Amino acid sequence: MGCSREWPRPPRCTGCARALEAGEPVDVEVDSVAADSLGARRATPLAVAAAQNDLVTSVLVDDEQIIAARNHLWGEHRLALEHAAATALAGIHGSAGSGSYIPAPDEKVCVVLCGANTSLGDL
Known part of the structure; x- marks a missing residue:
C-alpha cells in the first residue's frame, strides 16, 4: 500500500462514503466536530469519481479520535488545527483495530495541517 491515499473521515460526515456505496451522490445527515470542513451533505459526482480510484482507502475516525x-x-507541539486536519492525523495516529490506518514500515506518510477554521477558545 505504499502509494495508497488514505481518506480518513468521521462516521457522521459520510457524504462521499455513502455515495460510493450507492454508486451515485446521495444526501446524508451530518453531525460531527469536523462538520465545518468535512460536513458536506452530498458529495459531488467529481468527488465520487476521484474516490473510486483503487488507490483510495477509507478510514473511519470518530469524534473522540479527532479531538484526541x-x-x-496542541498540547505537545502548540499547533492549533481545525478539526478536519485533526481528522487526517487521527486516521494514522490511532492504534490497530481502532479504525486507523497503520502505515507499512517503509511507507512515508504526509498529513497536511491547517488551522484556518480553528477556534482557540475550544483548544
Missing part, C-alpha cells in the same frame, strides 16, 4: 489528535498537537 487535535489536543495532542
